[in-house]
Amino acid sequence: MPYITKSPWIIHYDGSSCNGCDIEVLACLTPMYDVERFGIINTGNPKHADIFLVTGSVNEQNISVIKQIYEQMPRPKVVVAVGICATSGGVFRECYNIMGGIDTVIPVDVYVPGCAARPEAIIDGVVKGLGVLAEKRGRLPAELAEEAAARRAAEREDDDPEAVMTFEVSEDAGDGKGGA
Amino acid sequence: MTANGINVAAALSVVAYIVLAPFVGGLLAGIDRRISARMQGRFGPPLLQPFYDVLKLLEKEPVTVNRGQDFYVACCLIFMMVTGALFFAGMSLLLVIFTLTTASVFLVVAAYSSNSPYAQVGAERELLQMMAYEPMVLIAAVGLYLVSGRSFGISDIIGSPAVGVVYLPGIFIGFLFILTIKLRKSPFDLSMSHHAHQELVKGLTTEFSGKTLAILEISHWYENVFLLGFVFLFFANGTPLMAVVGVAVCLIAYFLEVFIDNVNARMKWQFALNSSWIVALVFGATNMMVVYFASVSGWGVQ
Ligand code: SF4
Numbered sequence: 074m075p076y077i078t079k080s081p082w083i084i085h086y087d088g089s090s091c092n093g094c095d096i097e098v099l100a101c102l103t104p105m106y107d108v109e110r111f112g113i114i115n116t117g118n119p120k121h122a123d124i125f126l127v128t129g130s131v132n133e134q135n136i137s138v139i140k141q142i143y144e145q146m147p148r149p150k151v152v153v154a155v156g157i158c159a160t161s162g163g164v165f166r167e168c169y170n171i172m173g174g175i176d177t178v179i180p181v182d183v184y185v186p187g188c189a190a191r192p193e194a195i196i197d198g199v200v201k202g203l204g205v206l207a208e209k210r211g212r213l214p215a216e217l218a219e220e221a222a223a224r225r226a227a228e229r230e231d232d233d234p235e236a237v238m239t240f241e242v243s244e245d246a247g248d249g250k251g252g253a
Numbered sequence: 254m255t256a257n258g259i260n261v262a263a264a265l266s267v268v269a270y271i272v273l274a275p276f277v278g279g280l281l282a283g284i285d286r287r288i289s290a291r292m293q294g295r296f297g298p299p300l301l302q303p304f305y306d307v308l309k310l311l312e313k314e315p316v317t318v319n320r321g322q323d324f325y326v327a328c329c330l331i332f333m334m335v336t337g338a339l340f341f342a343g344m345s346l347l348l349v350i351f352t353l354t355t356a357s358v359f360l361v362v363a364a365y366s367s368n369s370p371y372a373q374v375g376a377e378r379e380l381l382q383m384m385a386y387e388p389m390v391l392i393a394a395v396g397l398y399l400v401s402g403r404s405f406g407i408s409d410i411i412g413s414p415a416v417g418v419v420y421l422p423g424i425f426i427g428f429l430f431i432l433t434i435k436l437r438k439s440p441f442d443l444s445m446s447h448h449a450h451q452e453l454v455k456g457l458t459t460e461f462s463g464k465t466l467a468i469l470e471i472s473h474w475y476e477n478v479f480l481l482g483f484v485f486l487f488f489a490n491g492t493p494l495m496a497v498v499g500v501a502v503c504l505i506a507y508f509l510e511v512f513i514d515n516v517n518a519r520m521k522w523q524f525a526l527n528s529s530w531i532v533a534l535v536f537g538a539t540n541m542m543v544v545y546f547a548s549v550s551g552w553g554v555q
Binding site: 075076077079080104107109110111112116117118120121123147148149210213217 | 286290293294295296297298299302305306308309312313314315316455458459460461462463466
């Protein structure tokens with residue numbers, strides 16, 4: 074069992090919503106539900122987070138925010154869409170500025186329906202996400218190795234023989250960077 | 254004991270510190286989180302949660318802002334280990350304090366190196382905290398020097414028959430006060446906190462993730478064990494009885510800090526700076542002067 078399933082840290086973002094689900098997420102932290110029992114911590118920093126909990130739907134203005142948070146999270150990471158707004162747009166679906174659910178912008182791993190989603194359902198969704206997290210964690214070393222290999226290959230391609238020659242010559246001239 | 258015997262004992266305690274401190278520190282952190290949760294009417298995480306957290310961080314994708322950052326954080330860990338090693342080897346207390354400061358400075362530099370505004374504010378607040386606690390730490394060192402037959406050597410302080418706290422009650426109170434800052438507890442968890450706080454409070458660690466954050470966490474475990482060792486110095490007089498009392502007081506002090514953490518809101522940095530200097534002056538400096546004049550006028554200590 075990877076350790077990530079024992080210590081999933083969460084970052085929470087609330088998109089276009091009525092704030093109902095937002096409040097329910099915070100309710101999970103209260104003594105009544107106490108998600109810290111599972112090692113879950115609500116961080117405010119995508120770089121520390123493992124699970125991205127999104128409530129509310131995507132509108133034109135928060136696309137970049139959602140994407141940025143998602144991209145800043147180090148892998149393995151899981152996205153949990155909480156509430157029907159995050160799942161499909163919900164009651165806001167027909168609005169002129171709404172794109173729809175979170176999956177129109179970033180890949181979603183777990184959907185938690187409900188309006189508002191109950192804290193029990195949210196915790197259940199996060200626990201479901203742990204399974205996905207464990208799976209992604211298993212794939213991570215291979216992925217990283219593949220990327221490193223691809224990077225090395227790309228670097229080799231960049232170094233065609235002539236460029237290497239000019240680089241070496243210019244290095245002799247005492248200028249390490251200029252020539253290549 | 255022969256000189257050789259002392260060396261072997263010192264080497265053993267250094268090795269014990271390097272190997273065991275992370276476990277003790279992590280366990281203390283787990284107890285802290287558990288007790289905090291109970292104080293808030295929650296059940297709380299498993300006792301080993303801090304270890305799960307660090308092991309998890311180690312298995313995350315490595316992401317750093319720049320290469321320097323990892324180097325600085327690694328230096329922070331190394332200097333923290335050296336601090337504790339020098340301490341448990343019984344070397345000079347002054348040397349230990351300055352090594353500790355070096356470790357903290359590396360942490361600040363690591364935060365500054367990222368150019369992220371949150372990290373920078375965190376680094377500034379960390380520097381302010383250092384300014385707040387340094388005077389009291391030095392006064393504590395001088396106080397222990399005065400009562401241990403004029404020696405900064407930690408083995409002399411532990412070995413001297415005088416029980417520090419008897420002569421240095423003010424300095425001990427002052428040291429407990431700044432221990433709140435050092436352990437990063439409310440009301441002084443300005444630059445970084447171990448609980449699920451956010452934004453500026455996590456400022457220092459904003460740009461650290463994965464392995465870097467794990468290393469930082471481990472260096473805090475080392476630091477906490479060393480700090481409790483410092484508390485122990487006030488009680489040690491070379492007898493087993495006082496050693497037991499010392500360890501008990503360390504645990505009580507830790508519990509007290511957890512309690513203070515839970516009953517206080519976070520204050521502004523101005524308050525941290527002013528209050529800790531006032532405490533250092535009123536309790537620390539006064540106590541130090543009393544002990545000093547007592548010793549030059551020939552009564553009291555040595
Ligand atoms: S799903 Fe319902 S409760 Fe949740 S944010 Fe949307 S409208 Fe509000």
